[in-house]
Amino acid sequence: MHSMPYRRTLHQALRIILVGPPGAGKGTQAATLRERYGLAHISTGDMLREEVRRGGPLGEQARTLMAEGKLVPDGLILEMIAQRLTQPDVEKGFLFDGFPRSQAQAEALVQVLGNARRVQAVIQLDLADEEIVSRLCGRRSCPQCGRAYHIVSNAPRQEGLCDADGTALVHREDDNETTIRKRLAVYHEQTQPVVDFFGQLNLLHKVDASRPIEHVEHLVEQCLEKVLQKEMASRRVLSRRSRSRSLAFR
Ligand code: ADP
Numbered sequence: 001m002h003s004m005p006y007r008r009t010l011h012q013a014l015r016i017i018l019v020g021p022p023g024a025g026k027g028t029q030a031a032t033l034r035e036r037y038g039l040a041h042i043s044t045g046d047m048l049r050e051e052v053r054r055g056g057p058l059g060e061q062a063r064t065l066m067a068e069g070k071l072v073p074d075g076l077i078l079e080m081i082a083q084r085l086t087q088p089d090v091e092k093g094f095l096f097d098g099f100p101r102s103q104a105q106a107e108a109l110v111q112v113l114g115n116a117r118r119v120q121a122v123i124q125l126d127l128a129d130e131e132i133v134s135r136l137c138g139r140r141s142c143p144q145c146g147r148a149y150h151i152v153s154n155a156p157r158q159e160g161l162c163d164a165d166g167t168a169l170v171h172r173e174d175d176n177e178t179t180i181r182k183r184l185a186v187y188h189e190q191t192q193p194v195v196d197f198f199g200q201l202n203l204l205h206k207v208d209a210s211r212p213i214e215h216v217e218h219l220v221e222q223c224l225e226k227v228l229q230k231e232m233a234s235r236r237v238l239s240r241r242s243r244s245r246s247l248a249f250r
């Protein structure tokens with residue numbers, strides 16, 4: 001990781017979304033951002049896999065859809081998110097990974113956050129379909145902490161074991177070529193409109209996700225620096241306005 005200074009002097013939380021096709025590197029980048037900026041990492045994929053492991057009715061409903069590469073119904077996802085957003089760690093800023101994935105989810109998110117917790121930036125990790133297939137076929141995931149590895153480009157220090165907690169890595173059931181192609185089709189059909197939606201809101205920052213992991217980290221950080229500077233400038237304007245308003249009332 002390069003040594004750009006850590007900018008949490010702003011006393012404010014970052015609220016961002018990582019969007020991109022499956023395998024673009026959202027989880028990989030999220031792990032870095034979570035540590036660097038102290039953000040709550042909200043991955044609907046990880047949450048659903050946890051539900052599947054627990055074996056409850058929600059997990060049961062999600063399991064088949066996930067194995068087929070289809071989206072889980074919006075209502076179920078939105079209920080899960082609404083509950084997650086009540087937890088105290090989100091006050092320090094949050095990072096959505098793999099959510100929203102449909103237009104209905106995107107619109108509901110904007111509603112539920114309101115203005116006080118509005119999203120400041122959506123970072124789009126851009127990667128060609130063929131690269132995605134090879135990334136996902138070689139991905140190995142830690143079922144304990146969700147960290148992702150790759151058998152060639154990002155191997156763990158000890159084969160088959162997570163560097164962070166030593167758990168045996170798994171090859172996800174949906175990381176096979178047939179399901180990957182299905183997930184890509186679903187992405188182009190149902191999630192691309194979400195990307196366009198955030199583009200219209202002027203929130204989108206596109207990043208070339210084909211670069212090595214450290215380089216992508218650098219590109220993402222450059223985006224966030226710009227976002228923080230813009231945020232700081234608009235806060236200055238707001239505080240100047242409220243100061244001059246209070247002077248006018250004296
Ligand atoms: P997503 O969360 O978007 O589905 P992951 O972060 O799990 O994607 O990454 C998918 C696979 O690609 C993993 O095997 C990961 O190690 C690998 N990977 C992630 N970013 C890069 C990169 N910039 N270059 C090469 N491989 C990467």
Ligand code: AMP
Nearest residue numbers: 044045065066070071072077098099101
């Ligand atoms: P991911 O871990 O992000 O690759 O997600 C794995 C699978 O979980 C997807 O293929 C979907 O079946 C399901 N999933 C994850 N997030 C969502 C979401 N926001 N909306 C609908 N389905 C989701």
